[in-house]
Amino acid sequence: QKEVEQNSGPLSVPEGAIASLNCTYSDRGSQSFFWYRQYSGKSPELIMSIYSNGDKEDGRFTAQLNKASQYVSLLIRDSQPSDSATYLCAALTGGGNKLTFGTGTQLKVEL
């Protein structure tokens, strides 16, 4: 079982819709979770972090964490074509010294 799992997509949503990206993790000891965005040919960029159960909002982005279900999600409201990218979920594992990534979900926002 992979430590962090994501559906590879592509996930296609129309402009203005809500995009929902999901991630599960296997290490129950993980306490910190991150969402990175990666445009094609570019390096990953941190967009959200979440540490406690519940929701965390930042502009159009909302991260959700459910530690009991070992589930992390990212909602993007009012999706724009510029949101088209691969979204990487990451969890801090190995006692807090190791950041493990999922394989990423490709998001396409269509006009």
Add this chain to the structure above:
Amino acid sequence: EAQVTQNPRYLITVTGKKLTVTCSQNMNHEYMSWYRQDPGLGLRQIYYSMNVEVTDKGDVPEGYKVSRKEKRNFPLILESPSPNQTSLYFCASSSDGDRGLRYTFGSGTRLTVV
């Protein structure tokens, strides 16, 4: 400007010819890490360092070496590159925050071994 600088951006080399990819950060970060990214496999950690002279293996360390003699530099060494090490490599750094690692990534090095 706060940044992680990798060099070179692109490299084509032959099997068995030793090479070094350099990584430098100007943010006084304690943590540094090397990842490789391959289609369908995502980002996989090669090695990481928690501070000067402290390094540990990630998930795919075979065929790689690292050193951390100075806080700002974390070079990746391929002693005898093989074609299966053809990949996109990223260096990243983070402060040792109480909320865990928030990595800033370099621009990447695309390595081709023929």
